[in-house]
Amino acid sequence: MAKKSEQIIKNLSTDSVIFGFDNSELKVLLIKLAVEPQKGEWALPGSNILTDENLDVAAKRVLKELTGLDNVYMEQLYTFGDVLRFPLFRVVTVAYFALVKIEDYQPEPGPKASDAKWFPIKKLPKLPFDHIEIINYALKRLKQRVRIRPIGFELLPMKFTLSQLQNLYETIMDVEMDKRNFRKKIIGMNLLIPLEKQKGVPHRAAKLYRFDKRKYDSLKEKGFNFEI
Amino acid sequence: MAKKSEQIIKNLSTDSVIFGFDNSELKVLLIKLAVEPQKGEWALPGSNILTDENLDVAAKRVLKELTGLDNVYMEQLYTFGDVLRFPLFRVVTVAYFALVKIEDYQPEPGPKASDAKWFPIKKLPKLPFDHIEIINYALKRLKQRVRIRPIGFELLPMKFTLSQLQNLYETIMDVEMDKRNFRKKIIGMNLLIPLEKQKGVPHRAAKLYRFDKRKYDSLKEKGFNFEI
């Protein structure tokens, strides 16, 4: 008999849009469904919520179970509940979005997924249910968030160059930026800690930086606004 | 026997934070619960969602049933699902926030509510469950939204003066603004249509305006950003 802790809420699920960035493209992590219906189709990682499990916890658990990912930036996105979104019965899904340092992570599908793979946001496969709508909503949210909160760093390796950072912003926001102005602005915020230089690149080595989260947190309390 | 359309989803509900503005204070509409548990307590209007009813539709229906309100600005806020938020069993609630022209509305409690009343946001009664948390979240969202989308107008009468508008912004955002700068900015957006003057006020009569929604919608398509 199932323990109480493994009872699921029948009409509720969680789905996550996981973004990664590989220095040139924004990507989304999808899993190949291993169970009917829709077996074999690529979809957002998602599953049911347990009756004694908080929503955020459920989202994290599902992510871990299906993709192996742990300890990533996650934020509740929106709740999608169209009556017809799931064909068999009514399922309302609380969607989350997650940001992953793509280099740190090699997809490892869990037991309920037969595969897990990064897809460029511009070349997504056909997706079941309303998953494409959820991804589009997440992308819209990401574009907004990245401008006003320093969450872009969640998509970069711990140590990154200013060019990588600029490239990230340009890709997500789909604009071109002036290199000097971008650097002035970022450096002016005093939230980056300069580190050593790159090595082994076939051009002048760039300085590496890391994001000073502690400083940001304390500035934020004093009303500082991150904005690019 | 209940029609299929009246089956409820047991573990899901919707709650709404309804804001109103009476020219000096921001207020929230609460209802007095008419059924156990918590009978007699003031709370956010909320109820179950039906199995064949979209979330937005449910939120609107519940609002109408409990408060008589119809045709108001509504937006999904966040989904609150703490395991312990409801004492009897697990209930996840999809919260909405609504903006109401307070002058147009005299509270009329529906059959499931024994009373409905506006409370100043700074003088709320003790609320059950996590309702205070939901209100605080809604307030935070309102403060953000009002700066970047012209939804403040939803809180004012159709015809309003610039001072009323400024007062609304000052109250919501909890700041003081310079009258001349405020007027320059607002008028400069060209989104207000000047109307006749006030009558019967014990001081110089102010010009009334109304918000040009059509114009805003077409500007928005061209990429215009409302921002105060």
Next chain:
DNA sequence: GCAAAAGTGTTTCCGCTACACCCATGA
């Protein structure tokens, strides 16, 4: 005529934009 709110311009300042060339490194 007085109280109360409406209405109105100008100056200053700061941040955003535009813009082009030299440097370091590995191949």
Next chain:
DNA sequence: TCATGGGTGTAGCGGAAACACTTTTGC
């Protein structure tokens, strides 16, 4: 030595902020 990206400063413009007095109206 060449290809590739790294790194740097300044001038001009425009929008934001600061600031105070006159006007209209009802009582």
